[in-house]
Amino acid sequence: MYIDGLGTKPNEAAAVDYITQAANRNNPDAQNYLGNLYYFGSMGLTKSLKTAARWLIKAAEQGYPPAQFNLGLMYEHGKGVKQSPEKAMFWIKKAAEKEFPPALKKLGIKIEKS
Numbered sequence: 682m683y684i685d686g687l688g689t690k691p692n693e694a695a696a697v698d699y700i701t702q703a704a705n706r707n708n709p710d711a712q713n714y715l716g717n718l719y720y721f722g723s724m725g726l727t728k729s730l731k732t733a734a735r736w737l738i739k740a741a742e743q744g745y746p747p748a749q750f751n752l753g754l755m756y757e758h759g760k761g762v763k764q765s766p767e768k769a770m771f772w773i774k775k776a777a778e779k780e781f782p783p784a785l786k787k788l789g790i791k792i793e794k795s
Contacts, residue, residue, distance in 0.1 A: 684724075693724040704736060709745035712736045716751065720761070730761025741772060746781035749773070753784070 722728025740748030753772030
């Protein structure tokens with residue numbers, strides 16, 4: 682709500698504070714979101730690929746597909762972590778096992794529509 686100004690004035694600092702609190706309480710969605718904020722240096726945070734990777738690892742290890750995919754891409758390109766095709770594939774496959782569409786697409790697996 683603070684990000685979009687829904688019911689309140691937009692306040693990035695408050696939004697980051699609440700996201701960080703949720704991430705510190707092991708909420709994988711918040712950890713992934715915070716990781717992305719650090720990756721891009723958004724909402725007043727200084728860009729830090731290493732900090733981004735730390736948050737994404739926390740979320741990925743909890744089985745959160747978007748974080749698994751994002752972490753896989755970081756390993757693929759050596760962004761914030763040591764480049765590792767093996768680790769990249771490991772995390773991307775983990776996300777694909779949960780039918781995360783970007784991971785399926787990256788692996789060339791067609792998504793069946795029902």
